Amino acid sequence: MTRFARILCAIYGTTTAFLAWATTMSALADSTWPVLLFAAASVVPVIAWLREIEFAEAKAAARADMERGARVREREERRSLREAADALQHACCERWWTSLGTDHDPKCEKQRRAA
Numbered sequence: 001m002t003r004f005a006r007i008l009c010a011i012y013g014t015t016t017a018f019l020a021w022a023t024t025m026s027a028l029a030d031s032t033w034p035v036l037l038f039a040a041a042s043v044v045p046v047i048a049w050l051r052e053i054e055f056a057e058a059k060a061a062a063r064a065d066m067e068r069g070a071r072v073r074e075r076e077e078r079r080s081l082r083e084a085a086d087a088l089q090h091a092c093c094e095r096w097w098t099s100l101g102t103d104h105d106p107k108c109e110k111q112r113r114a115a
């Protein structure tokens with residue numbers, strides 16, 4: 001949860017406490033309509049607080065997915081680099097490389113072996 005979200009949650013909590021206090025004071029004064037209105041209004045900051053928590057969790061899940069995807073891409077990149085390095089180890093001459101492994105340079109040791 002970000003600092004701004006924590007500040008918002010503190011404001012929501014303070015607002016809920018104030019509305020609960022106003023509800024109690026209205027109940028002590030036997031004012032029915034203000035009691036109902038303050039009680040109903042005190043639910044709104046709680047809903048906003050729950051939405052902040054839900055948003056923070058969704059943001060954390062998205063960040064975790066991005067990090068997991070980056071790790072998978074990095075692992076695949078390392079594997080393809082390793083495969084390229086393995087392929088380069090079998091390259092003996094330039095002609096073998098450019099002919100996709102079908103021919104060797106005349107000076108190549110493998111060409112002399114085949115002849």
Ligand SMILES: [Zn+2]
Pocket residue numbers: 092093094096103104105108109110111
């Ligand atoms: Zn060769």
